[in-house]
Amino acid sequence: MNIQNILTEIEKTDPEVYERMDSRRGAMQSFLRIGGKLALAAIPIALGGMFKKAYGQSAPNIVAVLNYALTLEYLEAEFYTMGAASGVVPAGTPGVGAINTIRDHENAHVSFLKTAIASLGGQAVAKPTFDFTAGGAFGNVFTNYDTFLAVAQTFEDTGVRAYKGRAGELMGNNDVLTAALQIHSVEARHASHIRQMRKARGANVKPWITGKDTGGIGAAVQASYNGEELTTQAGIDIAAIVNANAASESFDEPLTAAQVLAIVDPFIV
Amino acid sequence: MEKEIVTRQAEGQQGNGMPRRKFLAALGLSVSAAAAITACSKDDNPGGGPPPGSIDLGRDDTGILNYAYALEQLEAAFYGQVALTPYTGITAAESQLLADIRDHEVSHREFFKKALGNKAIPGLEVNFTTIDFTNRASVLGVAKAFEDLGVSAYNGAGKLITNVDYLLLAGKIVSVEARHAALIRDLISNGSFADNTVINANGLDVASSPADVLTAAKPFLKSVLWGGNLPTS
Known part of the structure; x- marks a missing residue:
C-alpha cells in the first residue's frame, strides 16, 4: 500500500486535503506515528479514522459497538488470565495449553480493539472491576475446574451471540466489520x-x-441460551429439512446489547 | 523516505512468513481486482464474461448467496459421502459428530436453495477423487480444509453483503462453521482448534476473498464456478 499515491489521488478531488491534515508531510507523519504502534491489521482502520477526522466525519456508533466488544473482551481476558494463574486447570493436562491459547487470544482482542478505537478517534472504555463468582453464584470458579469450564462456555457462547447481534451496525466501515467477524469466529x-x-x-x-x-x-x-432454539430462518422452516435438533444447531442466534449486558451484569462489580 | 519505511514494514511482515494474500487481507486490500484482471487476460475468456460451460454465481447480494450456496453444497456432499462410507476405525462418537455436521451442512444448503428460489445456481457436481474415504487422516484433513475455508469465506464475504438481514444470516452460519472447524481440528490434534495457522497475532481468524476461496474449492468440483461478477468491495 502506497500512502503517497492515496494522498495524490485524494488531492485530485480535494486540493485542500493537506490543509485539512496540516500538510502532506504532516499527514504522512500522522500515519506513520499511528502505523508504527499499530498491528498491521489495524492500519486500514487507522487510515479510515485519519480521513474521517480530517473530513469531520466521526463514527460514534462504530466506536460504541467497539467499546461494547471491548467490555466483553476485558471480561474474557481477565477471566482466562486469572484462571490460568489460579491453578484451577489441572497441571499436566491438555487443558493448560488450551486455556493459555484462549487467554492469549482474548488479550489480543483487547489490545486490537483499543487500538482500533483510538484509530477512529474514539476513547476506549476503562476495564470494569469483575467478580467472576457473580456474587457467589459461581463461588468456586477458580478452585473447581468444572465450574471454571461452565463459566468459560457461557462467556464464549454469549460472546459469539453478542458480536453477531451488532455486526449489522458496523456495515458503514468494511474494515471494522471484517475484523469483528474475524473475532466472532475465533470466539x-x-x-x-x-x-x-x-x-x-x-x-x-x-x-x-x-x-x-x-x-x-x-x-x-x-439467559445465554434462550432464543437459540429457533428453527425458522428468514421464513424457511429448517425443521422440515433436517431434524429439530440439527435445525437449531445449524444456526447460532444473536443477542441484543440489552440482553448481553443483563447477562454480564452479575460479573461486573 | 516515508515511503521506504512503509515498504520496509511491508517486507518485514512478508519476511515473517505472512503470505501475500494474507498480508493484503491484513491491510484490508483485496487481491480479487488483480485476480479479475488476470482472469480477463486468459484466452479462454476473451469477453470477460463467464467461460462456456461455467456456472455464473451472479452479482450483488444474490451472487454472494449463491457463492455461499455453492460452498454449502460442497460441504454437504462431502459429509454425505463420509456418512455413507465411514473411514476405517471410526468411533461411535466421531460418527455421531460427523453425522451432526452433515445435517448442519444439509440445513445450510437447503436454506440457501429455498432462499434463492429461481435465482439459485444448479446443483453442483463434485470431484472427490483425491479423497480416500476409507482413511481417517484423508477425510479429516479435507474436512479441516473445508471448514477453515468456509469460515474464511464467510468472514471475507461479510463486507460484500449490502442487506443487513443477509449479513445476520451469514453470521448465524459462520459461527457454526467455526464450531465445526474447531472440532475437526481437535479430532486431528487435540488443542489445535484455533492455532496460529488460522489465528493471527491480533487474535483474528482468516478472512478470504471469493476469488481465493473459489480457487481453493476448484479441485473438489467438476462444475466450473465463475465469480467474475461478484462484488469485490
Whole structure:
C-alpha cells in the first residue's frame, strides 16, 4: 500500500486535503506515528479514522459497538488470565495449553480493539472491576475446574451471540466489520473447544448449541441460551429439512446489547 | 523516505512468513481486482464474461448467496459421502459428530436453495477423487480444509453483503462453521482448534476473498464456478 499515491489521488478531488491534515508531510507523519504502534491489521482502520477526522466525519456508533466488544473482551481476558494463574486447570493436562491459547487470544482482542478505537478517534472504555463468582453464584470458579469450564462456555457462547447481534451496525466501515467477524469466529472456535473439554469431563454437551440447552449448567446461565432454539430462518422452516435438533444447531442466534449486558451484569462489580 | 519505511514494514511482515494474500487481507486490500484482471487476460475468456460451460454465481447480494450456496453444497456432499462410507476405525462418537455436521451442512444448503428460489445456481457436481474415504487422516484433513475455508469465506464475504438481514444470516452460519472447524481440528490434534495457522497475532481468524476461496474449492468440483461478477468491495 502506497500512502503517497492515496494522498495524490485524494488531492485530485480535494486540493485542500493537506490543509485539512496540516500538510502532506504532516499527514504522512500522522500515519506513520499511528502505523508504527499499530498491528498491521489495524492500519486500514487507522487510515479510515485519519480521513474521517480530517473530513469531520466521526463514527460514534462504530466506536460504541467497539467499546461494547471491548467490555466483553476485558471480561474474557481477565477471566482466562486469572484462571490460568489460579491453578484451577489441572497441571499436566491438555487443558493448560488450551486455556493459555484462549487467554492469549482474548488479550489480543483487547489490545486490537483499543487500538482500533483510538484509530477512529474514539476513547476506549476503562476495564470494569469483575467478580467472576457473580456474587457467589459461581463461588468456586477458580478452585473447581468444572465450574471454571461452565463459566468459560457461557462467556464464549454469549460472546459469539453478542458480536453477531451488532455486526449489522458496523456495515458503514468494511474494515471494522471484517475484523469483528474475524473475532466472532475465533470466539466460536473457543466455544467449540470448551464444550469438548466439558464433554471429556462427563457433561452432556456437543460443540454446537442444541435447542436452548445449557449443557447441564442450569438456570444460572439460561439467559445465554434462550432464543437459540429457533428453527425458522428468514421464513424457511429448517425443521422440515433436517431434524429439530440439527435445525437449531445449524444456526447460532444473536443477542441484543440489552440482553448481553443483563447477562454480564452479575460479573461486573 | 516515508515511503521506504512503509515498504520496509511491508517486507518485514512478508519476511515473517505472512503470505501475500494474507498480508493484503491484513491491510484490508483485496487481491480479487488483480485476480479479475488476470482472469480477463486468459484466452479462454476473451469477453470477460463467464467461460462456456461455467456456472455464473451472479452479482450483488444474490451472487454472494449463491457463492455461499455453492460452498454449502460442497460441504454437504462431502459429509454425505463420509456418512455413507465411514473411514476405517471410526468411533461411535466421531460418527455421531460427523453425522451432526452433515445435517448442519444439509440445513445450510437447503436454506440457501429455498432462499434463492429461481435465482439459485444448479446443483453442483463434485470431484472427490483425491479423497480416500476409507482413511481417517484423508477425510479429516479435507474436512479441516473445508471448514477453515468456509469460515474464511464467510468472514471475507461479510463486507460484500449490502442487506443487513443477509449479513445476520451469514453470521448465524459462520459461527457454526467455526464450531465445526474447531472440532475437526481437535479430532486431528487435540488443542489445535484455533492455532496460529488460522489465528493471527491480533487474535483474528482468516478472512478470504471469493476469488481465493473459489480457487481453493476448484479441485473438489467438476462444475466450473465463475465469480467474475461478484462484488469485490
